[in-house]
């Protein structure tokens with residue numbers, strides 16, 4: 445590895461930790477209850493108040509297929525530009541890019557699956573075809589000045605296809621890097637990663653593309669979310685997707701759980717002396733807000749812990 449590559453990797457490790465909350469998108473997209481735009485705005489403001497620096501607020505998908513995201517354009521327009529918080533959205537096709545440009549969202553994720561079967565179910569097209577058109581779309585978005593991160597779904601395994609080869613992930617990452625993305629998001633959509641596979645893939649992607657920031661999207665399906673997050677951190681990753689309360693799953697992956705709960709990630713890092721910039725008690729209020737609307741407990745642990753500590757304090 446060249447000295448230049450090592451310097452770029454060191455720079456990535458020195459960057460402050462960034463937790464991107466995706467409850468408004470990855471979480472709400474599978475809920476049968478559709479949140480109103482005012483509920484979404486209230487929840488966004490809670491995350492912002494807690495100190496979350498990047499929030500994925502929606503996706504530009506067909507409103508008939510995912511009605512929960514139908515108001516993404518309007519929501520982004522209402523939120524406008526926010527000091528200290530980057531508003532992001534997910535794009536899966538050319539119509540999505542048109543909508544993103546029309547509502548002037550400053551940051552987007554453009555995502556494809558490495559698994560052919562997952563791609564056919566999720567995006568209704570073969571993985572190779574989806575990648576080719578996504579690369580063209582990324583080039584178009586970059587030429588229009590949009591900040592783009594590329595998402596590679598099922599990068600650590602697929603419930604339909606089993607093992608996903610690291611070389612397939614690297615080949616897709618190369619195409620997206622050449623198209624001009626500044627961040628590659630490796631997504632464990634099936635929750636099949638383990639701390640060793642995280643370390644191995646992050647190491648390879650970092651070595652091949654030292655100029656690109658790596659982020660991780662970790663579904664906690666098998667209870668390894670936090671362990672995988674820590675492994676990623678040790679391997680130099682400083683950007684992680686999280687979901688308040690651990691909300692979420694995937695309609696095409698049986699038994700899928702949500703992302704690592706924001707409050708649990710905050711607790712893990714802060715307890716190790718690593719600053720997240722997020723205030724735990726405020727994020728807990730956001731968990732309570734979701735639980736009240738959804739009328740159920742969410743899987744995150746820290747709300748129960750902090751609520752218990754507070755009730756002890758008052759006794």
Ligand SMILES: [Zn+2]
Nearest residue numbers: 470633661663
């Ligand atoms: Zn996800």
